[in-house]
Amino acid sequence: MKIGELAKQxxxxxxxxxxxxxxxxxxxxxxxxxxxxxxxGAAHLERLVFIRRCRTLEMTRQEIRELLHARAAPNDSCTSINSLIDEHITHVQTRVAELKALEQQLIQLRRQCQAAHTNRDCGILRSLDNSVADGSTAPAQHHSGLAKPLA
Structure with missing residues (x-):
């Protein structure tokens, strides 16, 4: 099959x-x-489906390489696969904790403006301005990998 057909499937x-x-x-x-x-061929299709499943689990290219390597050695122990998944779970748990902290910061920021005001009187903008003025960073920048600072 051509690449377009593989893409479609x-x-x-x-x-x-x-x-x-x-x-x-x-x-x-x-x-x-x-x-x-x-x-x-069929082997490309099967492997691409495997890769796509790994990507839906947000596995890195290196993790996928390791899984493909393990997949090619069916008689080896799966200890390395278990370790890889355990590490990935830890990574995901860290990201979930960061997202929860970010959520709390956003909730706190939202509490700064409970009613509609002019932008000049908006508690959210004031809070963000104050965090810049006092040298602290904006809340989203505290989270590695979640928000990128503007350059």
Missing amino acids: TGCPVETIRYYEHEGLLPPAGRNPANNYREY
């Missing part, structure tokens, strides 16, 4: 398939000698 954009090939997550497709188009 997996719901994965063509550019992403090419990226996965470039990154070594998906083996390069063979070329059809008649038209030089890339030809993908």
Whole structure:
């Protein structure tokens, strides 16, 4: 099948398939000698579906590489897979805690303005201005990886 058909069957954009090939997550497709188009087979489809499932779990490219490596060695112990998932769970738990802290900061910020005012009198804007004036950072910048500071 051509790359467009693979993309259609997996719901994965063509550019992403090419990226996965470039990154070594998906083996390069063979070329059809008649038209030089890339030809993908059932193994590509199966592997791409696996990669996509991993991505829905927000696994990194490195984690996916490790899982693909383990998948290629079916008789090895799955201890490394368990460890990888345990580490990923810890990472997710950290992110959940950061998001909960961010939620609390936003709730506290929202409490600064309970009624409609002019923007000049808005407690939220005043609070954000005061945090800049007193040298503290904006609430969203306290969370690594959740919000990027404006440059």
